[in-house]
Amino acid sequence: MEKRQHHFLSENTVEEASRILKAISDPTRMKILYLLFQEECSVGHMVEVLGISQSAISHQLGHLRNLRLVKYRREGNTYYYAYDDEHVVNILNQVIEHIEHQ
Amino acid sequence: MEKRQHHFLSENTVEEASRILKAISDPTRMKILYLLFQEECSVGHMVEVLGISQSAISHQLGHLRNLRLVKYRREGNTYYYAYDDEHVVNILNQVIEHIEHQ
């Protein structure tokens, strides 16, 4: 193995990439993000459509909020969520398209 | 929230996407794959270049082998690894490029 020059990743890059990839790799978060990619959506609607408990959805939304991947607006008691990081959603879609078209 | 038609992900798609994304989200595996993207590489070289223990590298290579993301050839006592799933490597590169160019 001759000593070629490698391009090295900085620790920051690795950690940031890891953060993003872990965020979208969990099935529940993936389903939420894929739904939000299609439309803004209330928590109750996510529960109904995805068949996942309110608590589980809400915990994962908390996670996605911390990562700044989603945003929300409030109308009375209802919270409408939308995605807030276009690039992350694009990456997710690309992975999904790859899998579905093979 | 009116009842629009959503595009739903099949469980298979979700699980496969999750598998791939989890595989590349771990920092050690990410570094290995990024190195292999640049050149075929022996285990010892990975240990040296990445500064990660032989055992940790080898365990993660086992994981990547199970997922069919890498292949290897043997020369005496030395195992040379290379990536074996172009698309997964492309996805990883895209994530990294996104992070580095922002």
Place this chain on the structure above:
DNA sequence: CCTGTATATGAGCATATGTTCATATACAGA
């Protein structure tokens, strides 16, 4: 105010994940 509805949050728990340490395996060379 009191009640109901929508959502968030905390505690506890079970499982998954990644590492280290110790050891096994397989081959090369003397």
Place this chain on the structure above:
DNA sequence: TCTGTATATGAACATATGCTCATATACAGG
């Protein structure tokens, strides 16, 4: 056949993760 080198593997352990259950919060309507 003995020794050294390169890599793989198993056990044990610590930490992270995602869920459920129970409860808190905040607002709307009467």
